[in-house]
Amino acid sequence: MSVFVILGLLVCIEAQGPSAVTTVFVKKGDDLILNVDDVPEKFLIVDWKFNKMVVVVFAPGGGRSVIPDFTGRIEFPVKTFSVKLKNLQEADSGVYAARVATLQGDKPLAEYKVTVQGPVSPVELTVDSVDSVVSRSSDSCNLTVTCSTQHSHISSTFRCVSGTCSQEGGERSELTTSGASLHVYLLYGAIICNHSNQVNWTEDFKRIEPFCPQYAGSEGSSAGTSVYLVKMVVFSVGLIIMVSAVITVHLMEKFKKHK
Structure with a gap:
């Protein structure tokens, strides 16, 4: 047919x-x-x-x-x-x-x-301006950044006051001309610039510390320290259990020989 x-x-x-x-x-x-x-x-x-x-x-x-x-x-x-x-x-x-x-x-x-x-194009994060103010009442530091690809870009401002940093207006994101997503946000004391679609992603980041030393890492340090402490506790407990198990087996074998 x-x-x-x-x-x-x-x-x-x-x-x-x-x-x-x-x-x-x-x-x-x-x-x-x-x-x-x-x-x-x-x-x-x-x-x-x-x-x-x-x-x-x-x-x-x-x-x-x-x-x-x-x-x-x-x-x-x-x-x-x-x-x-x-x-x-x-x-x-x-x-x-x-x-x-x-x-x-x-x-x-x-x-x-x-x-x-296809794979997304590389992304670049640049710091456009830094405005630091030190006073008796409070200290502040403002960073304005641009997250950009070859054909798209978004800007955002991050404000640090009294040791706490936040992104003004919340996280910024938009769709690029190719249908990918361009995203800039704050995470653990670093500003992240991400370019992604459903099959691929690239990113660039900058720590806040070099630009606002008195505030940088306040969120990230505590989070990082917490994770580090948790890992250390888990490792220590695991090590104690392993050593205890070895000692117990050794004592039981020794007790059987003398029984």
């Missing part, structure tokens, strides 16, 4: 409703397996579409056809009717849907919304 006859049958059969959509993010250059389940034993056609264009057709008896544009770009795993997309690029982003045609009607099998993303 030719592909054209198969496509004609598909057009003539009535659809029975949409299937659940699975969202998938894939790193550029990676492969992706699209699975199907619950295919009836008796069928006319099983096909895969990319953005409503038929790209693969399975016929009864094991025959299958791939359109020329996808030849060499699709493999067939062991699982029947599943497909493996090779070396995905941004242009391969879209909706991939499988359906089965029977004498009783047309039934959707699976639908995937695939987004192919």
Whole structure:
């Protein structure tokens, strides 16, 4: 049966409703397996579409056809009717849907919304200005920073007063032109600049201490010290338990010998 006859049958059969959509993010250059389940034993056609264009057709008896544009770009795993997309690029982003045609009607099998993303570009954090004020009542230090990529940037101000640092207006984030997220925030005495999408991330950071020595690390030092103390306590307790176990075994063996 030719592909054209198969496509004609598909057009003539009535659809029975949409299937659940699975969202998938894939790193550029990676492969992706699209699975199907619950295919009836008796069928006319099983096909895969990319953005409503038929790209693969399975016929009864094991025959299958791939359109020329996808030849060499699709493999067939062991699982029947599943497909493996090779070396995905941004242009391969879209909706991939499988359906089965029977004498009783047309039934959707699976639908995937695939987004192919490349690695994000490097990010740079720069300190634009530092304003320190020392007085009898209180000391303060303001830092204005810019978190930037090649085509996007966001700025934010961090204020330290009486040993406590905070980000004015809260964390700053925005979507870049490529759909990635640019994010700047405060964490453990450091300002973090993060550029990320669903498959990749890069970041840059600067400690507050070199710019505001009297305040820097007030949050980070306490947090870091707490983590360090917890680790030391756990290590010490574990060591005591191990030594106690060795001594107990040794004493029991010694007691058995003299019994």
